[in-house]
Amino acid sequence: MPELPEVETTARGLRREVVGLTIVSVDDVDWPRMVPNAPEELLRAALVGRRVAGAGRRGKYLTISTDDGQLLVIHRKMAGNVLLQSAESPAPRHTHLSVGLSDGRALRLIDARKFSRVYLFHDSEDAGRFFSERLGLDPLDELTPATLRQTMARRRGRLKSVLLDQRAFPGMGNLYTDEVLWRARLHPLRSADSLTRAELARLFESIGAVLAEAIEARGTSISDYRDQSGQPGEYQQRLQVYGRDGEPCPRCGRAILKTWVGARGTHFCRGCQRPPVTRA
DNA sequence: CCACGATCCTGCTAGC
């Protein structure tokens, strides 16, 4: 599941590989729900002939800009991949978008579950409205200790749920939330507004460190995730708690537990991450 | 503001 580090890795790879190329075709759109604001004909009319000007990330959204200021935006949800392949090769099973490029390759969106979404925005203002309705300050580039404290002070929900809220921490997902909370030694069910100064400091450090290390490792490939060239990440080798229920905590040795917070599988150490004190 | 459940999807796996 592409979260912030996986989207960042893909964006960096695309920036290296496709900026300056011209879009020569748009094909293979076969599931209308996946292109809610731009059916295939519109994508084709808007994009063919344009040059790719940039690639980036907003939260978990991958963004590709054109020389005339449009923005093609892709959210891969859980199982989607964006791959650069030879346009000559037949589109693989579960391809739902192919953007042909002037170097003979095609950018393909492949998603067996059809959860991915593709949007087209006419200009940065158009895109800005979409993003500002959904995303808060980027936890990698924009978060500060002060804004973290303010966000948490306003929220009485469970810590894990707040970390998963894209309006608060765009790009955070289930896997990295568990890793961050373990590193910060904070229980997922703590109330967000209950954190002390010291705990907020640990949380701030952990968000930055986990995300930076995961980007350095080019993301986590537990199941589907691959970067634009088809290469898996390596952070799965460095996971401390996610998917490790039953194994000993790397810090204190107690067995890692798995529970559910909302509908999310949640991994934590009962020894290092003390449960909240319940009031009578 | 918060919690919870349903929805969208299909591949994979555990269990019988």
Place this chain on the structure above:
DNA sequence: TGCTAGCAGGATCGTG
């Protein structure tokens, strides 16, 4: 072997 039930979960939306 072959079937089925259940799990995986990001975003969104409706209900309480």
